[in-house]
Amino acid sequence: MGDRRAAGRRRDGFAAIGSDGGRPTESGLRAAGQTVVLAVAGPPGRRPPRRDTMEIEIATIGGYEEVGRQMTAVRAGDDVVIFDMGLNLSKVLIHDNVETERMHSLDLIDMGAIPDDRVMSELEGDVKAIVPTHGHLDHIGAISKLAHRYDAPIVATPYTIELVKQDIESEQKFGVQNDLVKMEAGETMRIGDHNELEFVNVTHSIIDAINPVLHTPEGAVVYGLDKRMDHTPVIGDPIDMERFREIGREGEGVLCYIEDCTNAGKKGRTPSESVARRHLQDVMHSIEDYDGGIVATTFSSHIARVKSLVEFADDIGRQPVLLGRSMEKYSGTAERLDFVEFPEDLGMYGHRKSVDRTFKRIMNEGKEDFLPIVTGHQGEPRAMLTRMGRGETPYELDDGDKVIFSARVIPEPTNEGQRYQSEKLLSMQGARIYDDIHVSGHLNREGHYQMLDALQPQHVVPAHQDLSGLSSYVSLAEDEGYKAGRDLHISRNGQMIQLVE
Numbered sequence: 315m316g317d318r319r320a321a322g323r324r325r326d327g328f329a330a331i332g333s334d335g336g337r338p339t340e341s342g343l344r345a346a347g348q349t350v351v352l353a354v355a356g357p358p359g360r361r362p363p364r365r366d367t368m369e370i371e372i373a374t375i376g377g378y379e380e381v382g383r384q385m386t387a388v389r390a391g392d393d394v395v396i397f398d399m400g401l402n403l404s405k406v407l408i409h410d411n412v413e414t415e416r417m418h419s420l421d422l423i424d425m426g427a428i429p430d431d432r433v434m435s436e437l438e439g440d441v442k443a444i445v446p447t448h449g450h451l452d453h454i455g456a457i458s459k460l461a462h463r464y465d466a467p468i469v470a471t472p473y474t475i476e477l478v479k480q481d482i483e484s485e486q487k488f489g490v491q492n493d494l495v496k497m498e499a500g501e502t503m504r505i506g507d508h509n510e511l512e513f514v515n516v517t518h519s520i521i522d523a524i525n526p527v528l529h530t531p532e533g534a535v536v537y538g539l540d541k542r543m544d545h546t547p548v549i550g551d552p553i554d555m556e557r558f559r560e561i562g563r564e565g566e567g568v569l570c571y572i573e574d575c576t577n578a579g580k581k582g583r584t585p586s587e588s589v590a591r592r593h594l595q596d597v598m599h600s601i602e603d604y605d606g607g608i609v610a611t612t613f614s615s616h617i618a619r620v621k622s623l624v625e626f627a628d629d630i631g632r633q634p635v636l637l638g639r640s641m642e643k644y645s646g647t648a649e650r651l652d653f654v655e656f657p658e659d660l661g662m663y664g665h666r667k668s669v670d671r672t673f674k675r676i677m678n679e680g681k682e683d684f685l686p687i688v689t690g691h692q693g694e695p696r697a698m699l700t701r702m703g704r705g706e707t708p709y710e711l712d713d714g715d716k717v718i719f720s721a722r723v724i725p726e727p728t729n730e731g732q733r734y735q736s737e738k739l740l741s742m743q744g745a746r747i748y749d750d751i752h753v754s755g756h757l758n759r760e761g762h763y764q765m766l767d768a769l770q771p772q773h774v775v776p777a778h779q780d781l782s783g784l785s786s787y788v789s790l791a792e793d794e795g796y797k798a799g800r801d802l803h804i805s806r807n808g809q810m811i812q813l814v815e
């Protein structure tokens with residue numbers, strides 16, 4: 315009996331968020347007596363009189379069935395803000411020789427590589443801003459394929475904007491003309507007549523990350539992708555928990571919190587980047603006396619980690635050099651925008667020819683004087699470290715040479731297989747492997763509890779995972795008194811959640 319009641323409630327909950335069940339129909343509006351208001355709204359073009367409440371609706375477009383291709387739209391009255399427009403890189407890499415630069419959006423949607431934004435036509439409002447939270451490809455990678463469909467500026471922090479700009483410039487299929495607007499953490503922007511967009515500083519595995527907050531008359535909608543709670547980041551300011559606590563308590567409080575569930579199944583707290591830095595320092599100092607080759611790899615976009623590698627190379631008497639296209643791209647951009655100060659003579663080489671020339675120079679002058687920091691931490695077949703493993707570069711590995719993976723394997727079959735193969739190839743040449751010198755960029759369970767406590771949201775929407783990944787967060791949030799189908803909304807790609815009707 316009790317079970318059946320629970321099942322009934324759950325069904326109701328799902329009906330409310332279904333793609334066709336969540337929107338008020340004509341008859342639904344009439345039944346609620348609201349068509350009268352619409353009917354006397356006056357001549358076309360004039361705004362209808364302000365009602366007592368503002369409709370708030372959330373379209374969960376991408377990243378609700380996978381990690382990758384994040385995209386969520388929030389409608390507050392007549393205004394719509396899009397948060398993130400990302401790429402699902404694994405759907406691209408699984409095909410050989412796919413050049414996304416030349417591909418049409420619909421083909422990429424069919425591949426599952428970019429969000430299927432056709433659901434946006436069901437949202438009755440104007441898109442006022444496209445807001446990527448940080449520069450990871452699963453958050454910005456589809457902007458060059460989709461943003462031109464919206465007459466709205468792209469609003470992001472300076473580093474993110476610069477990466478978006480580079481992506482747009484390399485796009486060959488569409489001329490993306492959207493304005494690029496820089497906004498820093500702590501700043502706000504008006505969205506239409508009644509809403510305001512705010513950036514709150516957060517800490518993640520890339521610099522200049524924020525959580526955007528859309529302040530509406532019904533309360534704040536906080537878009538919580540991606541972050542960890544870092545009070546001692548290696549670059550930039552600590553996460554602004556004070557502001558999150560204020561937002562949770564001022565005005566109408568938080569109407570809705572959309573949360574990144576990546577590590578919701580992991581106990582405890584995600585360590586600070588300064589912990590990874592100390593780990594890396596310990597490893598590098600332990601091999602200070604080694605007189606052969608040492609090679610390191612990490613996420614190219616992880617500028618704080620690259621900075622630590624560069625500094626510790628110098629500590630142990632080696633000249634660091636960044637090799638690989640994306641190493642040059644992310645670090646070069648960060649240095650140009652003054653996020654990091656590298657030694658003046660730090661070499662960064664992206665093109666194959668200049669990379670190979672550098673390897674030759676290292677072999678001539680002596681491997682023991684250098685620390686190549688290269689791409690390939692996931693064993694990507696075309697990345698530098700994998701090429702080194704296959705013996706395709708002038709750099710020769712000898713027995714006992716050290717390879718430092720300052721990264722963890724992204725738990726995904728393609729990555730796991732490729733990384734395994736890369737490590738095997740390196741080991742076959744005699745290399746010794748140091749791996750997992752890393753901390754995650756995402757909140758563990760205790761961080762999630764702290765965020766719920768700070769924000770006290772009325773509604774919670776778990777995101778950034780497939781269904782099984784979301785489930786850890788669901789049980790965590792239910793522990794905190796939320797209930798799936800009532801105020802805890804488990805959504806799928808392409809669905810709508812009606813929060814205020």
Ligand SMILES: [Zn+2]
Nearest residue numbers: 448450518540
């Ligand atoms: Zn991220």
